[in-house]
Amino acid sequence: MAEGVTEGPLLAVQGLDAFYGESHVLHGVAFAVNGGEVVTLLGRNGAGKTTTLKSILGIVGRRSGSVRLRGAETIRLRSDAVARLGIAYCPEERGIFASLNVEENLLLPPVVKPGGMSAADIYAVFPNLLERRGSQGSKLSGGEQQMLAIGRILRTGADLLLLDEPTEGLAPVIVQAIGVVIRQLKARGFTVLLVEQNFRFAATVADRHYVMEDGRVVDMFRNDELDANMGKLHDYLGV
Amino acid sequence: MFELLGVPPQALFGQLLLGLINGAFYAMLSLGLAVIFGMLNVINFAHGAQYMMGAFTAWMLLNFLGVNYWAALILAPLLVGLFGILLERLFLRHLYHLDHLYGLLLTFGLALIIEGVFRKFYGSSGQPYSIPEELTGGHNLGFMFLPNYRAWVVAFSLVVCLAVWYLIERTKLGSYLRAATENPTLVQAFGINVPRMVMLTYGFGVGLAALAGVMAAPIYQVSPLMGANLIIVVFAVVVIGGMGSILGSIVTGFGLGVVEGFTKVFYPEASNTVIFVIMAIVLVLRPAGLFGRAQ
Numbered sequence: 001m002a003e004g005v006t007e008g009p010l011l012a013v014q015g016l017d018a019f020y021g022e023s024h025v026l027h028g029v030a031f032a033v034n035g036g037e038v039v040t041l042l043g044r045n046g047a048g049k050t051t052t053l054k055s056i057l058g059i060v061g062r063r064s065g066s067v068r069l070r071g072a073e074t075i076r077l078r079s080d081a082v083a084r085l086g087i088a089y090c091p092e093e094r095g096i097f098a099s100l101n102v103e104e105n106l107l108l109p110p111v112v113k114p115g116g117m118s119a120a121d122i123y124a125v126f127p128n129l130l131e132r133r134g135s136q137g138s139k140l141s142g143g144e145q146q147m148l149a150i151g152r153i154l155r156t157g158a159d160l161l162l163l164d165e166p167t168e169g170l171a172p173v174i175v176q177a178i179g180v181v182i183r184q185l186k187a188r189g190f191t192v193l194l195v196e197q198n199f200r201f202a203a204t205v206a207d208r209h210y211v212m213e214d215g216r217v218v219d220m221f222r223n224d225e226l227d228a229n230m231g232k233l234h235d236y237l238g239v
Numbered sequence: 240m241f242e243l244l245g246v247p248p249q250a251l252f253g254q255l256l257l258g259l260i261n262g263a264f265y266a267m268l269s270l271g272l273a274v275i276f277g278m279l280n281v282i283n284f285a286h287g288a289q290y291m292m293g294a295f296t297a298w299m300l301l302n303f304l305g306v307n308y309w310a311a312l313i314l315a316p317l318l319v320g321l322f323g324i325l326l327e328r329l330f331l332r333h334l335y336h337l338d339h340l341y342g343l344l345l346t347f348g349l350a351l352i353i354e355g356v357f358r359k360f361y362g363s364s365g366q367p368y369s370i371p372e373e374l375t376g377g378h379n380l381g382f383m384f385l386p387n388y389r390a391w392v393v394a395f396s397l398v399v400c401l402a403v404w405y406l407i408e409r410t411k412l413g414s415y416l417r418a419a420t421e422n423p424t425l426v427q428a429f430g431i432n433v434p435r436m437v438m439l440t441y442g443f444g445v446g447l448a449a450l451a452g453v454m455a456a457p458i459y460q461v462s463p464l465m466g467a468n469l470i471i472v473v474f475a476v477v478v479i480g481g482m483g484s485i486l487g488s489i490v491t492g493f494g495l496g497v498v499e500g501f502t503k504v505f506y507p508e509a510s511n512t513v514i515f516v517i518m519a520i521v522l523v524l525r526p527a528g529l530f531g532r533a534q
């Protein structure tokens with residue numbers, strides 16, 4: 001992903017506000033993700049992590065501020081145009097289409113740039129999906145759904161992946177498997193913005209962590225500073 | 240002559256054929272409604288008027304431009320489909336985020352306007368449209384006489400219905416449609432231009448109604464209210480089959496046409512109401528319809 005090598009961060013968010021109807025949910029969110037990094041958004045339930053991802057894509061009711069990808073402003077673009085710049089999204093609720101089978105789900109997101117993984121590469125990373133390729137989306141277990149939700153965005157050539165709580169509600173073995181996958185993706189050159197509540201998991205995959213509270217980014221740690229800041233983190237996350 | 244259940248076979252098979260013909264139109268129209276409802280969340284009350292426009296477009300193409308039935312079979316759905324796209328751009332697009340009721344009221348109003356305009360120019364009497372030369376005549380099958388044009392209507396509508404089913408359930412394009420029916424926001428966030436897809440889907444559904452109209456022109460007369468009468472029954476068919484189900488609308492359409500035909504043989508007094516009686520029973524026992532998924 002040579003074109004990721006530009007001056008400045010791959011993704012720069014500044015002064016981002018977002019609204020659902022009358023309720024004002026994000027208040028001047030600011031952070032940046034460099035090409036090739038895995039960066040997390042940590043924070044309690046309702047802090048605004050999901051809304052931040054949705055605002056980057058343009059699928060909240062209303063948003064303002066600045067979201068720049070490789071320096072280019074995207075805040076006024078429609079979500080399909082944002083996706084075509086090379087951002088792919090794995091939603092918190094996974095968004096597997098029940099009326100499509102596994103293979104149709106996998107092949108659904110259109111290729112937006114060259115350089116994506118092939119379906120065969122993805123089946124090699126997630127062998128379970130190959131076995132279940134003919135099954136209806138509605139018949140998958142939670143873990144299989146999550147694998148599929150991640151797998152299907154790797155084909156598109158998007159180099160920035162937005163993953164919303166991929167480990168939520170999954171058994172420890174599957175959480176570990178997802179950790180392996182995220183490290184593989186980083187090694188392949190993907191940039192990942194990961195929303196997590198589980199900071200022990202986050203610490204095993206990420207380079208940096210931003211902490212969100214009440215619709216704002218309130219702190220940032222490098223992964224190697226995490227141990228030194230355990231007390232603060234416990235306060236932020238209420239664990 | 241032998242009899243079946245006390246009914247001469249000529250009468251029985253004659254009504255069965257009539258039922259299949261009606262069923263063919265029920266199926267094609269309810270299929271279009273299902274496709275539109277799935278994607279746009281709009282109950283397209285203008286469907287009957289658009290069916291009528293298909294028949295009238297074929298009639299005009301023939302009488303003003305000398306364009307024959309076979310060309311009209313392609314041209315009329317395209318032209319009426321484009322008109323549908325115009326309606327979508329101008330009006331429907333603004334209603335998607337609102338309750339079904341608004342789309343229903345808007346398309347109901349559009350139907351009244353369209354039918355009113357045609358009545359102003361053509362009155363309410365019918366214009367004849369003759370059967371294409373290649374399909375005149377018929378065959379005596381021994382137990383009944385089968386007119387060629389009617390055989391064509393049943394066969395061709397079945398082919399069209401199955402092709403639409405295949406397109407939606409078995410192709411890549413169809414997977415986009417099904418996915419966008421479930422979760423348009425996510426499909427768009429993957430980079431697909433969903434608003435354009437919605438627009439084309441409406442045009443396609445309207446074109447399907449117009450195609451049924453062209454096929455109907457030689458059987459029924461071409462008249463401004465030909466769709467208004469039919470669409471009420473078609474809505475009952477849609478309710479029985481389950482709103483939005485593709486296979487459901489095909490099976491229910493043909494099935495209820497046949498049921499109606501048999502009712503004409505065995506209990507003619509009920510033939511105009513049997514579909515509505517079935518609708519009432521289905522609504523009580525299975526409100527989501529025979530093929531619908533309960534929400």
Ligand SMILES: Nc1ncnc2c1ncn2[C@@H]1O[C@H](COP(=O)(O)OP(=O)(O)O)[C@@H](O)[C@H]1O
Nearest residue numbers: 020023025043044045046047048049050051052
């Ligand atoms: N669709 C919505 N409509 C109204 N309010 C919402 C909606 N989604 C989220 N919110 C509110 O926005 C705030 C942030 O939510 P969210 O971004 O989902 O937080 P997180 O992902 O950090 O748990 C919460 O107060 C939540 O109640």
Ligand SMILES: [Mg+2]
Nearest residue numbers: 049050051092
């Ligand atoms: Mg969330």
